[in-house]
Amino acid sequence: MELGLKQKVALVHGAGGGLGGAIARALAAEGATVVVCDINETYLAATCEAIESAGGKAIGKQWDLAQIDRFKQWHGEVVDAVGPIDILCNNTGGPPPSLVQNIERDVWQRHFNEMVLSVITMTDLVLPGMKERNWGRVITSASSGVVAPIANLGLSNSLRSALVGWSKTLAREVGPNGITTNVLVPGRIATQRIVALDKAKAAREDRSYDTVVQESVATIPARRYGDPAEYGAAAAFLASCQASYITGSVIRVDGGLIANV
Structure with a gap:
């Protein structure tokens, strides 16, 4: 199946890691130019090398999701280098395991900034260009905890669930502009x-x-x-032209793990 991603520009956060790296490689394999973003330059370079070795196009950009005040500058630098972003893949690191009780306020704030506010801020930066072209894809990685909360992952369950509500609301707002916004939920991916x-x-x-x-x-x-490549393939399909009628959805890639209907 031709996914229609040639000539598209994708920006993938956390692309030095397992899930983000798999998404970046899948999009590049479909012909997209991929901006590989990660805080770790070594991991970032490894993903770029893997993409280029396979014949794809990638550029690396060190990006710290905690430095939200620099997002506008970094976004401008990316656009100057490769053009406007057509596909945004929001993928943040997970917080440490914890109960949901008695978490210090500054811990809540720090992880909210990195996991929620960073996603919202980055999306707001790319939306004007997507609206101008009447085409765009916003894909946000979450966790199976947004469907069935996971014991001892209190921070993750709470903060990622906020992104589900945000994504669903955004889908109604930008649907008339040819933009889809979906949440991808991994199960137990290796x-x-x-x-x-x-x-x-x-x-x-x-x-x-x-x-x-x-x-x-x-x-x-x-x-x-699951194999990370299977997760990447699901993201590539959501980014495709064929998936233009899928929006406001939460898509599970979990091998049937989540028991909830």
């Missing part, structure tokens, strides 16, 4: 984030890491963790 969460659970419960993984896999109908 990334370093999942490894860290499984190890933290093993340590917390004084059990072996392998036992925790085996029990986790047993709860997934597909009986395995």
